[in-house]
Amino acid sequence: MALLQISEPGESPEPHQRKLAAGIDLGTTHSLVATVRSGTAEVLADSEGRPLLPSIVRYSKDGKVVVGYDARAAQADDPANTIVSVKRFMGRGVADVARYGALPYRFTDTPGMLNIETVAGARSPVQVSAEILRVLRAQAEAALGGELFGVVVTVPAYFDDSQRQATKDAARLAGLNVLRLLNEPTAAAIAYGLDHNSEGTFAIYDLGGGTFDISILRLTRGVFEVLATNGDSALGGDDFDQAIAMHWRNQHKLVDARDTRRLLAIAREVKERLSSETAVDTYVTLSYGQKLHLQLTRAEFESMTMPLVQKTLGIARKALRDAKLEASAIDGVVLVGGATRMPQLQSAVGTFFGKPPLKDLDPDQVVALGAAIQANVLAGNRAPGDDWLLLDVIPLSLGLETMGGLAERVIPRNSTIPVARAQEFTTFKDGQTAMAIHVVQGERELVSDNRSLARFELRGIPPMVAGAARIAVTFQVDADGLLSVSAREKTTGVESSIVVKPSYGLSDDEIARMLQESFAHATDDRDARALAEQRVDAESLLGALRAALAADADLLSAPEREALDREMAALERAWSGADHRAIKSAVEKLNRTSETFAGRRMDRAVSGALAGRTLDQVARK
Amino acid sequence: MSHSTSDGSFAARSHFELLGIPARYAVDPASLERGYRDLQSRVHPDKFASATEPERRVAMQWAARANEAYRTLRHPVERARYLLGLKGFDTEEESNTSMPPDFLMQQMEWREAVEHARATSDTGELEQLRANLAQSRTDMLRMLELALDRDANFDAGCSLVRKLRFLDKLEEEIDEALQ
Numbered sequence A: 001m002a003l004l005q006i007s008e009p010g011e012s013p014e015p016h017q018r019k020l021a022a023g024i025d026l027g028t029t030h031s032l033v034a035t036v037r038s039g040t041a042e043v044l045a046d047s048e049g050r051p052l053l054p055s056i057v058r059y060s061k062d063g064k065v066v067v068g069y070d071a072r073a074a075q076a077d078d079p080a081n082t083i084v085s086v087k088r089f090m091g092r093g094v095a096d097v098a099r100y101g102a103l104p105y106r107f108t109d110t111p112g113m114l115n116i117e118t119v120a121g122a123r124s125p126v127q128v129s130a131e132i133l134r135v136l137r138a139q140a141e142a143a144l145g146g147e148l149f150g151v152v153v154t155v156p157a158y159f160d161d162s163q164r165q166a167t168k169d170a171a172r173l174a175g176l177n178v179l180r181l182l183n184e185p186t187a188a189a190i191a192y193g194l195d196h197n198s199e200g201t202f203a204i205y206d207l208g209g210g211t212f213d214i215s216i217l218r219l220t221r222g223v224f225e226v227l228a229t230n231g232d233s234a235l236g237g238d239d240f241d242q243a244i245a246m247h248w249r250n251q252h253k254l255v256d257a258r259d260t261r262r263l264l265a266i267a268r269e270v271k272e273r274l275s276s277e278t279a280v281d282t283y284v285t286l287s288y289g290q291k292l293h294l295q296l297t298r299a300e301f302e303s304m305t306m307p308l309v310q311k312t313l314g315i316a317r318k319a320l321r322d323a324k325l326e327a328s329a330i331d332g333v334v335l336v337g338g339a340t341r342m343p344q345l346q347s348a349v350g351t352f353f354g355k356p357p358l359k360d361l362d363p364d365q366v367v368a369l370g371a372a373i374q375a376n377v378l379a380g381n382r383a384p385g386d387d388w389l390l391l392d393v394i395p396l397s398l399g400l401e402t403m404g405g406l407a408e409r410v411i412p413r414n415s416t417i418p419v420a421r422a423q424e425f426t427t428f429k430d431g432q433t434a435m436a437i438h439v440v441q442g443e444r445e446l447v448s449d450n451r452s453l454a455r456f457e458l459r460g461i462p463p464m465v466a467g468a469a470r471i472a473v474t475f476q477v478d479a480d481g482l483l484s485v486s487a488r489e490k491t492t493g494v495e496s497s498i499v500v501k502p503s504y505g506l507s508d509d510e511i512a513r514m515l516q517e518s519f520a521h522a523t524d525d526r527d528a529r530a531l532a533e534q535r536v537d538a539e540s541l542l543g544a545l546r547a548a549l550a551a552d553a554d555l556l557s558a559p560e561r562e563a564l565d566r567e568m569a570a571l572e573r574a575w576s577g578a579d580h581r582a583i584k585s586a587v588e589k590l591n592r593t594s595e596t597f598a599g600r601r602m603d604r605a606v607s608g609a610l611a612g613r614t615l616d617q618v619a620r621k
Numbered sequence B: 001m002s003h004s005t006s007d008g009s010f011a012a013r014s015h016f017e018l019l020g021i022p023a024r025y026a027v028d029p030a031s032l033e034r035g036y037r038d039l040q041s042r043v044h045p046d047k048f049a050s051a052t053e054p055e056r057r058v059a060m061q062w063a064a065r066a067n068e069a070y071r072t073l074r075h076p077v078e079r080a081r082y083l084l085g086l087k088g089f090d091t092e093e094e095s096n097t098s099m100p101p102d103f104l105m106q107q108m109e110w111r112e113a114v115e116h117a118r119a120t121s122d123t124g125e126l127e128q129l130r131a132n133l134a135q136s137r138t139d140m141l142r143m144l145e146l147a148l149d150r151d152a153n154f155d156a157g158c159s160l161v162r163k164l165r166f167l168d169k170l171e172e173e174i175d176e177a178l179q
Helices: A069-074 A094-100 A125-144 A161-173 A184-196 A237-252 A257-273 A298-322 A343-353 A366-378 A508-520 A526-555 A558-576 A580-593 A595-620 B015-019 B029-043 B053-074 B076-086 B101-119 B123-150 B154-178
Strands: A021-026 A030-037 A040-043 A056-059 A065-067 A082-084 A106-109 A114-118 A121-123 A150-155 A178-183 A200-207 A212-220 A223-232 A279-285 A291-297 A332-336 A389-391 A398-402 A406-411 A419-425 A435-441 A451-458 A471-477 A483-489 A498-500
Touching: A021 A125, A021 A161, A021 A184, A021 A366, A030 A125, A030 A366, A040 A366, A056 A069, A056 A125, A065 A069, A065 A125, A069 A082, A094 A106, A094 A114, A114 A125, A121 A125, A125 A161, A150 A161, A150 A184, A150 A366, A161 A178, A161 A451, A161 A508, A178 A184, A178 A366, A184 A200, A184 A212, A184 A223, A184 A332, A184 A366, A200 A298, A200 A343, A212 A298, A223 A298, A237 A257, A237 A291, A237 A298, A257 A279, A257 A291, A291 A298, A298 A343, A332 A343, A332 A366, A389 B029, A398 A419, A398 A471, A406 A419, A406 A471, A419 B053, A435 A471, A435 A483, A451 A483, A526 A558, A526 A580, A526 A595, A558 A580, A558 A595, A580 A595, A580 B053, A595 B029, A595 B053, B015 B029, B015 B053, B029 B053, B053 B076, B076 B123, B076 B154, B101 B123, B101 B154, B123 B154
Parallel strands: A021 A150, A150 A178, A200 A332, A223 A389
Antiparallel strands: A021 A030, A030 A040, A056 A065, A056 A082, A106 A114, A114 A121, A200 A212, A212 A223, A279 A291, A398 A406, A398 A435, A419 A471, A435 A451, A471 A483, A483 A498
């Protein structure tokens, strides 16, 4: 007997049309992937039932790459080729990582980002992260029984543009369709807020393995609004391990890098044990075989890490100030990240906010769960009207270098994204025909104290007296928190404009090249794969356009409609061929042709809203 | 910036129209927020995450526009400056430094007080100054509402915006000194 299908409240009515979407928490120490099934978010474990994947990648001479638990087991024996905590290197140069002290890697500087020299050759942090993401992707696709349509990847809220761009590049390199980069505390707020049906103002205190974030959010029905965020993208649970390891290293005067690795591994265990025990006794086997007795009490541990805890609270204070709130105005504090299991941290946070922190959701999983919930929404798997609005912010101010090496702020930190802002500049010398534009991110007055994101030149300014040219520089930050900058001279009607991606971003060609290199080892026929991917793109574009035409065809004039039909037919023809490049170019052409239509459709949606509101107001009078 | 739409409605509508509130200085914060959320719930890129590339781009531009409108209208001084701009008045904050003599006197007194409190690290004095400034600010905002909404005296409005800009700068200095 055929049963009638009844969809779950809030779920898309046609389950067979649901798109497979996942949330990925790409963490410093662990990574995990989650999805929404039957209306509930759940972590997708590996074939052995383990939910967390250690973020560790080992490279071998024969080109073999091992990720996760097996890589972790090898880290003490092969530290130079076993990359741990690669997240700390994303979008960073060699000079940036000096602060981490003695690391067992050989770094080389390349434009934009450092490389790590391994037995398998130089690897960028983007490539290392992509290895982790590939494993998670495979894990998710095995569990869900199909290809992922898209993913939400989380990043620390305090990640700057270079770190975000690097993360997105890593996901693309792993062959993932990134629906959105989502800030980790915001993801946690989604999981927490929906789970508890909460309203009010919340602080999300997120101490991960290598990063610290604090976000202040206002939750009201249907809206998650970030009021302020702050953090330190180089402060985390790893620093607590480091403190213990350094303590022992100094105590026992050990200098070998391999010993430091071993001490760090044991320090992590001891840190975790001190959450429930008051003193720990253990042994380490040193690289030359000697056994060494190690001891630590909770009191010693707490006192040596007190400065780290205080540092996080100082950052929390700044976030509250930016949100213009007192600590007492916070209705609840949510703890996120495995490092928040430390008792001294929980009590310090509780005292600071004057209320016991909420920790009923697993602090290791809550970010991935929130990302999965958001991925499900972005994939369109919830019924219209039963989703929510997420208003996030950029963590750091964006600006330009002006005369004297000073940074001129164009978009202040904590601006709601997406955001676009233009600022006018003028020439300094008579007859000046070019202008150097240097984009920086940070809060400091001097350019040299901020992070340099990109440099480019605007050329072709007509010669004029100094100060006569009007150069509008537009900053645009999208919903992923990624910046693009364009510049244009406005006085004489002569326009020259350039769009730049900040220097850490990889171009599409570079991504394509790296993808090809990675397939060289795989059995995949890369052309077949590219063809399959382009066909999917083409189908989704054609499907979206047919739906749009069914609803709003009247917005197009007859010639416009003809042009659109022509390009759609061209894409259909390309689709049935075997040339993936031809499909790609037809997709691009159709995208350009449909731009006007997209703009008018949005105008109609907005006008509908305005008209509806006017009627509503009339009715209320 | 290139506009995405052909008929110009993207640029043609004022912030007030977009957020569905009357174009005057006094605003009801609840209506403003409702209008913003209503617009954002239609145009936000999250609603178009799996749409075509042009639709995603248009959504981003509209959402940025909505954020700009909301940011401007929520801030009392920026709202006044924007409203004056719609009426064809430029507040000339960079070029016009002329202030009435009594305000100039007041301005100098405040500056001296801030510098003195700063030099002596007198937190109590700084807090007191900030409270005084907040009071003056409230008074000026009330005058601004009368000038703009009741009297349609836009020159007076421009002058008040210039004064308020000075107050805001001074308050920032006090906040920095307090940190």
